[in-house]
Amino acid sequence: MAQLTGAYPVAGLRARPGLRERIDLPKRVVFAAAASMIFIVALLLAFIAWQGIQLFVKDGVPVGQIFSATWQPDSTSPNVTFGLLPFMAATVLVTAGALLISTPLSVGLALFLSEVAPQWARAIVQPALEIFVGIPSVVWGWLGITVLVPFLGQTFHDDIVLSLPVVGTVLTIPGFLTGFSWLAGSLVLSIMIVPTITSVSFDAFRAVPQELRTGSLALGTTRWQTIRHVLLPSALSGVLTAVVLGMTRAAGEALAVQMVIGNSPTMPAAITQPVTTLTSQITLDMGNTVFGEPWQDALWTMSLVLLIISITSVVLVRLINRRRMGA
Amino acid sequence: MLNGTRRFGALAIAAAMVAAACSSAAATPTPTTAPPVTPAPATPTAAMSASTPAPATPAAAPTVNCVTGTITTSGSTALQPLIQDAATAYMGHCPGATITVNGGGSGTGLSQVAQGAVQIGASDVLAGTKLATPDANKLVDHVVCRQGWIVVTNLDVTGVTNLTTQQNIDIWTGKDTNWSQVGGPNLPIILVFRPASSGTRATFKKIVLGGATEATGGQTLQQDSNGAVTTAVTQTHGAVSVIGFSYYNDPANKPLLNGLQLDGVNATIANVGNGTYKLAADGNLYTNGAATGLTAAFLQFMVGPEVQGTIVPKDSYGPISQ
Numbered sequence: 001m002a003q004l005t006g007a008y009p010v011a012g013l014r015a016r017p018g019l020r021e022r023i024d025l026p027k028r029v030v031f032a033a034a035a036s037m038i039f040i041v042a043l044l045l046a047f048i049a050w051q052g053i054q055l056f057v058k059d060g061v062p063v064g065q066i067f068s069a070t071w072q073p074d075s076t077s078p079n080v081t082f083g084l085l086p087f088m089a090a091t092v093l094v095t096a097g098a099l100l101i102s103t104p105l106s107v108g109l110a111l112f113l114s115e116v117a118p119q120w121a122r123a124i125v126q127p128a129l130e131i132f133v134g135i136p137s138v139v140w141g142w143l144g145i146t147v148l149v150p151f152l153g154q155t156f157h158d159d160i161v162l163s164l165p166v167v168g169t170v171l172t173i174p175g176f177l178t179g180f181s182w183l184a185g186s187l188v189l190s191i192m193i194v195p196t197i198t199s200v201s202f203d204a205f206r207a208v209p210q211e212l213r214t215g216s217l218a219l220g221t222t223r224w225q226t227i228r229h230v231l232l233p234s235a236l237s238g239v240l241t242a243v244v245l246g247m248t249r250a251a252g253e254a255l256a257v258q259m260v261i262g263n264s265p266t267m268p269a270a271i272t273q274p275v276t277t278l279t280s281q282i283t284l285d286m287g288n289t290v291f292g293e294p295w296q297d298a299l300w301t302m303s304l305v306l307l308i309i310s311i312t313s314v315v316l317v318r319l320i321n322r323r324r325m326g327a
Numbered sequence: 328m329l330n331g332t333r334r335f336g337a338l339a340i341a342a343a344m345v346a347a348a349c350s351s352a353a354a355t356p357t358p359t360t361a362p363p364v365t366p367a368p369a370t371p372t373a374a375m376s377a378s379t380p381a382p383a384t385p386a387a388a389p390t391v392n393c394v395t396g397t398i399t400t401s402g403s404t405a406l407q408p409l410i411q412d413a414a415t416a417y418m419g420h421c422p423g424a425t426i427t428v429n430g431g432g433s434g435t436g437l438s439q440v441a442q443g444a445v446q447i448g449a450s451d452v453l454a455g456t457k458l459a460t461p462d463a464n465k466l467v468d469h470v471v472c473r474q475g476w477i478v479v480t481n482l483d484v485t486g487v488t489n490l491t492t493q494q495n496i497d498i499w500t501g502k503d504t505n506w507s508q509v510g511g512p513n514l515p516i517i518l519v520f521r522p523a524s525s526g527t528r529a530t531f532k533k534i535v536l537g538g539a540t541e542a543t544g545g546q547t548l549q550q551d552s553n554g555a556v557t558t559a560v561t562q563t564h565g566a567v568s569v570i571g572f573s574y575y576n577d578p579a580n581k582p583l584l585n586g587l588q589l590d591g592v593n594a595t596i597a598n599v600g601n602g603t604y605k606l607a608a609d610g611n612l613y614t615n616g617a618a619t620g621l622t623a624a625f626l627q628f629m630v631g632p633e634v635q636g637t638i639v640p641k642d643s644y645g646p647i648s649q
Contacts, residue, residue, distance in 0.1 A: 074523050076456075077540065150562055178517055178563045180548050263522075263549035273545040284551045287432025288524035290457050291442070295524060296434075 045307070051297070052304025055082060059294040066301060071265045073285075073295045082298045086267045088305060090182070090275035093268050094257065095250045097186030098193060103243055105190075106197035110242075113198075114205035115227060133195045141259035144188040149260055153179030156272070176272045180262030183271045188256050193246040200245055204238020205231060237320045244320070248313045252306065254279035278302045391628060395423030396621040402429075402436015402449030403526055404552060405571045406610045409472060409642050410449060413634045417625055424621055433457070433526040440613050441466060446622045448613045451526025465615055471629045472610040473645030476527060477575050477594040479584040480567045481560055487511040489588040495535050498567065501542025506565060518547045519559045519568035527553075530608050531569050535589070560584060569606075572596065572643040599645040610644065 055061050061082055068083030113122055153176045160173040208231055216226040232239075254277075262274025263284060276284075282299050289296040400410055407430045414426035431439075433450040434457060440448030441462045451474070454463040478490060484506050490498070497503040498516055506514045520541065521528040532538060541547075548563070550556045553574040560566040561583040572594070575586055586594060589606055598604035618626050628634060635646045 076538070145558065145562075153563065174545070177515055177546055178548060178566070180559070180563075258551070259555070262547075263551075264543060264545070264547045265549070266543045266545075266547075269545065274548055276549070284522040284549060285524045286435075287430075288434040288522060288526070290434045290438040292459065293457065 048300065048303050048307050051300035052307075053301075055294060055297040055301045059297055061294070061298075066305075069267050073298055075294070080294075082294070082301075084278070084298070084302060084305065086265055087276055087278045087281050087302060090261075090268050091251055091277040091279070091306075091309070094182055094185040094189065094261065094275065094277055095247055097182065097271070098189035098250045099243060099247055101186060101190035102193050102197060102246060106194050106242070106246070107201050107239055109194070109198045110201035110205055110239075111227060111231075113202050115223070115231065129195045129198060137192065137253060137256040138259075140188050140192055141256035144184060144256060144260040148187060149179030149184055151179065152176050152181065152184055152272075160272075174270050174272055178262065178274070180260060180274045181272050182261060182268055182275045185257045185261035185275070185277070186271075188260050189250045189253060192253065192256065193249050196249050197242045197246040200242035201235070201239045204235040204242065207238065208234045237323060240320050241317050244313045244317050248310050251309055252279065254283050258283055278306050391417070391420040391631075391633075392624045393421035393424065394621040394624040395421070397425040397427070398446040398621050398625065399427045399444075400429065400436075400447035400449060400612070401431045401439050401445045402447075403433045403451050403610070404430040405451055405474060405527060405573070406449040406472075406612075408573055409610065409638065409644055410447075410612075410629075412638045412642060413629050414625070416633065416638060417628050424625075426621075426625060432524075434524060437466070437613065440615050443615055446614065446618075447626070450611050450613060451608060452529050453611065454613055456529070466613040467615075467617060469612045469614065469618070469626050469629075470609045470647055471612050471626070471634075472639050472647060473599050473607050474610050475572045475594060475596065475599040475604060475607040475645060476531060476569050477572060477606070478567065478569055478587045478589065479557075479560055479575060480587065481564060482583065482585050483514065483564055484511050484567070484585055487585070487587065489591055491590050492535055492537075495589070496537065496539055499536055499541050500539050501544070501546075504546060514565040515546060517563050517566040518542060519556055519563070519566050520547060520549045521556065521569075522549055522551055525551075527569060527571065531606065534606055534608075557584070572599075576643040596640065596643060596645045600648075607645065609647075 055066075056063050065082055066084040068081055069085045070081040070083040071086060072079060072081040072083075074080070109125070113125055117125065156176050158175045160175065161169055162171040162173075163169045212230050212234060213226060216230045217223075221229070257277055258280035261277065261280060263276045263280055264274035265276045265281065268275045282302050285295065285299055289299065400414075407428060411428045414428050418424055418426060429445070433452055436445070436448035436450050437454055437457050438448075439445045441458060448466075450457070454466045454468065457463075458466070478495065480487065487506065487510055490509065494503070494509050498509065499518060501518075503509060504516055506512055506516055518541070532541070548559055548566075550559050550568075553570050556568045556570055557574060557580050560568045561580075574580060575584065575594075588594065589604065592598055592604045594604055594606070599607040612626060612629070614622055614626070617623075630647060639646050
């Protein structure tokens with residue numbers, strides 16, 4: 001390419017210099033790409049919002065009803081109720097469980113890669129993480145249903161009782177009736193979001209100026225003190241962004257979760273019991289309902305709730321980053 | 328430093344690639360569309376094309392009404408194996424016909440046929456129970472088979488070979504929660520449901536439970552397909568569910584499941600046919616208005632002797648009552 005540029009007869013083109021200014025093709029192409037992207041997102045938002053409010057507008061369901069704990073969508077049942085609370089609660093709880101397991105693991109891994117790992121270790125761990133990202137969710141779900149679910153069901157069959165010497169029994173968690181459970185969903189998700197949280201936090205740690213590390217070490221701190229008091233505070237907003245991105249990924253995952261959580265449409269009672277998330281209820285009922293019936297409208301409302309969750313997290317990430325810019 | 332000529336060069340290459348892509352795309356259909364014209368005789372309707380296609384089964388060929396064209400079906404996954412096998416057989420007889428068989432669920436089939444997206448929508452339940460009345464009235468029902476469902480349990484539920492209707496009601500509404508209450512081992516009952524919107528569940532609820540509200544809670548699971556249900560039942564101690572005959576009779580599933588009688592009647596196609604086994608329903612194929620062309624010919628083929636006599640029993644369905 002360099003040869004070409006050097007030897008190129010540019011004189012002929014210079015003869016009409018106005019052309020390039022008038023039709024700046026590359027600029028137009030990238031502008032069109034950006035515009036169509038915004039257009040698609042806007043259409044998507046408008047469509048889901050429109051479909052999502054049909055339950056209230058067309059079917060006359062009061063908005064407050066979606067916060068009921070009763071999911072009774074069958075038109076033949078005596079009191080039809082579109083309570084989405086069990087699904088919203090399960091989505092929040094399963095996601096929270098996944099983050100609780102995944103965050104320490106991923107941030108630790110990112111710190112290892114960024115601060116501790118020798119070159120050869122990084123050369124192994126980073127490609128391994130990339131392979132992780134490429135594993136389809138159905139494979140995680142399949143592993144979950146064939147390995148994790150039977151393991152949980154058979155190993156923790158009895159009630160788990162936490163008790164203190166003086167106080168007595170503090171907490172009783174019922175044992176697994178089956179392995180299908182909130183915990184199984186959280187475990188599968190926690191593995192799936194490790195690469196997201198790790199890679200974004202890794203970038204955050206790498207972005208901390210080298211001077212801060214050397215300065216801190218020059219004051220005589222240990223490596224752990226540097227990490228704890230210099231690196232983590234400086235990279236905190238980046239790590240939070242990573243966690244929020246992981247959260248969005250977890251809340252939106254459908255297939256793998258649906259395969260292991262048991263899909264019982266009731267309020268989550270214990271971590272050992274089956275629950276249903278928004279995404280899994282949508283995939284369960286999608287094919288069996290018909291377009292325009294209140295039942296399917298309720299599924300669109302669930303999509304709208306998911307969209308609101310995802311938009312909220314994007315706004316959250318923006319706010320976190322703005323704070324970082326301001327600081 | 329943008330070099331104008333180089334940019335034009337790149338554009339020229341891009342244009343050439345587009346042109347190549349277009350020409351190759353345009354070239355492909357030509358040879359594929361050509362051959363079907365030759366074997367299919369010029370009479371598109373009601374042609375008894377006995378001699379032309381079907382070198383394999385000359386005996387059955389004379390009864391097949393061959394119409395060329397392309398149609399798509401979607402809907403019930405319980406009916407999908409039958410429609411798929413029938414479509415393959417029809418296309419074997421009539422090379423000019425293309426029938427694409429999709430699943431998606433009964434609701435999808437009804438929605439899409441009402442919208443005109445597919446020519447045939449398959450459903451386990453009647454259109455009137457799902458669609459709004461104006462849409463349902465447009466659709467024409469074609470019953471192509473009887474389908475039966477069987478109550479199955481995990482193999483560790485020993486000693487239980489039969490459940491009465493009343494026992495089923497007690498189990499599925501959550502009144503009985505242990506297998507010992509119906510003569511089985513001391514083992515909690517785990518109910519594995521299809522989603523409430525599924526045709527299988529609606530049929531079971533109507534015929535066996537008499538419309539009673541099913542249990543919810545920690546001892547209930549939901550799985551969204553016959554396959555997922557089978558996996559859950561085989562892996563979960565004390566699990567019980569309801570699956571289609573075609574899935575139960577699959578050699579890969581049958582040894583892993585304990586199939587139960589209903590009110591003392593064996594779950595067999597013969598008993599579905601003579602009406603003694605009650606957990607059965609018609610398999611409905613819907614068209615939007617009266618069927619025409621290839622759709623009509625295919626529906627006629629589905630109730631004809633080849634499908635009803637050979638394919639229906641092979642796939643564990645019951646023939647339609649004559």
